[in-house]
Amino acid sequence: MKAKREYRNRESVEVAVLDALVDRNEEGMTVFELRSHVDVDIDELETALANLKEDGLIDANTGDQRTLITPDERVIPDPDEEAGDEPSLVDRIIERLPL
Numbered sequence: 001m002k003a004k005r006e007y008r009n010r011e012s013v014e015v016a017v018l019d020a021l022v023d024r025n026e027e028g029m030t031v032f033e034l035r036s037h038v039d040v041d042i043d044e045l046e047t048a049l050a051n052l053k054e055d056g057l058i059d060a061n062t063g064d065q066r067t068l069i070t071p072d073e074r075v076i077p078d079p080d081e082e083a084g085d086e087p088s089l090v091d092r093i094i095e096r097l098p099l
Contacts, residue, residue, distance in 0.1 A: 003075045007057065013040050013048040021058065021071040028061070028068030 002008070003018035010018075020037040021029060029037070035045055049069065052058045057072050 001077065003071070004077045007075050011048065011051070013038060013044050014052055016040075017045070017048050017052060018057065018071060018075055021069060022076055025071050025076050028070040030066055030068060034069065 001019075001022050003015065003022050007018055008015050016038045017034060020034055031042075031045065031049070034049075035042065038045060038048075040048075049058065053060065057075055059070050059072060060067050061070065062068075
């Protein structure tokens, strides 16, 4: 599952972090788990996490002696609306035309 469309107009690392977190929104992810899913160096990941935290799009909770990062509820798409979220072929063609 991917983050809602309105949150996809961000840096690619931030979008990748949001997508990974949305996939595991119930359990959350540690920084190390995120790093393996996003495949960037730790400095880029820390910057992305800081930006997302500052914008209120992620939460960090400490429990069981580890910090789990979860997406904010507004980032998680509604499963009923997800099917209509992807642009159609016609929408993609129109987007590419210089009108």
